[in-house]
Amino acid sequence: MSGAEALARALDAARELGRSVGPELDGLGEDAAARRALGALAEVGLTRWCVPARFGGADAGELAPDDAVSVRALCALRAELAYHSGMRDVMLVMQGLGSYDLALAGDAELAARELPAVAAGQRVAAFALTEPGAGSSLTDVAARAERTAGGWRLEGEKTYISNAGIADRYTLLARTSGAPGDRDEDAFTMFLVPGDAPGLTVERFEVMAPHPIGTLRLAGVELPGEAAVGPVGGGLPLALGTLARFRTSVAAAANGFARRALDEARDHLRDRRQFGRPLASFQGLRFDLAEMDVRLRAAELLVDEAAAAVDAGAPGAAEVARAKLFATEAAGWICDRAVQLLGGRGVKRGEIVERLYREVRALRIYEGTSEVQKLILAKEILGS
């Protein structure tokens, strides 16, 4: 079977899940919903699209020429999942984001032991970079790993970590030399930290849409030598390489939310009558729909371009930054317009566009804010 055929089947499965499992998640608590979502994704093989084939991932064939995770496939799946459920979308991508460092550079035995379980959805993955003092600027990371006789000891704090508390493993960036603010890019190393490591505690908090997230505190967490992922001092390029592969898919998820908002708005304009006629007959509202459509289509084309560039092995920095910036901003605008077009219904709890409005907001912030994407793009344009 070609990669395109395998992906078409996976998309059918994602669509089918959207019709069944989405509503099922609604009444559950956050952790139960997250676990149910992951279980359902794993059952139909979708989590396998987050791990390279050689480690038990899906065979993406021509869609992943270098046996990496196919960005085109991941984008298509995220757009489909986000159309129905933000929780399912986030539980899919975290399996990739939280494990890809290991696929890229991990000890071969460790990767072979860990990644098939991630691909099968049996092990929950998480990716821990951000700290109270280090968000957009990762060279400010202060969590520290010191060498011990048996391996490493970690101290520090990570925050805004998706899957905090439910993850079985965190890939975590820590400082192995220098001091915060040095701007020395060789001062960091990635580590694989078990979720039940003694000395690791988790404090959960809530964000505006359902999303398992929290703060990790590391107080003398002891790890074996093999827990260092990739070369000592090579953590920052590894983390950035992982972000570079997955960032386009944030834009694709934004498109999924936006497509749903557009569909909901269209249906409402057709159904609702005011002043004796359907809302869809008012020109101003028709103009809104047209503007929503064109922004979404532009965002989809930018995602296609960025995903193709990354899958082809290009750095794709400009393409990816454009897609992430434009699609997430456009989706924010489209979801906002959908709320407006639905009137009072638009802000009523339980309405789909009310949920979309909240779900889409964080996408302009995580995996590089809109401002960070502009900095990347400007650097590409100016060549410095």
Ligand SMILES: Cc1cc2nc3c(=O)[nH]c(=O)nc-3n(C[C@H](O)[C@H](O)[C@H](O)COP(=O)(O)OP(=O)(O)OC[C@H]3O[C@@H](n4cnc5c(N)ncnc54)[C@H](O)[C@@H]3O)c2cc1C
């Ligand atoms: C729902 C959610 C899930 C997340 N999941 C994870 C996760 O799993 N793992 C993880 O490690 N992190 C995660 N994060 C953290 C996320 O990556 C950070 O919030 C993000 O990188 C921004 O960092 P910050 O919040 O510290 O904001 P700051 O970096 O403090 O930025 C604040 C504002 O200043 C702007 N700004 C900063 N620097 C500049 C500059 N040089 N020029 C112009 N503007 C600038 C920013 O764009 C932003 O608008 C998550 C965040 C959210 C909201």
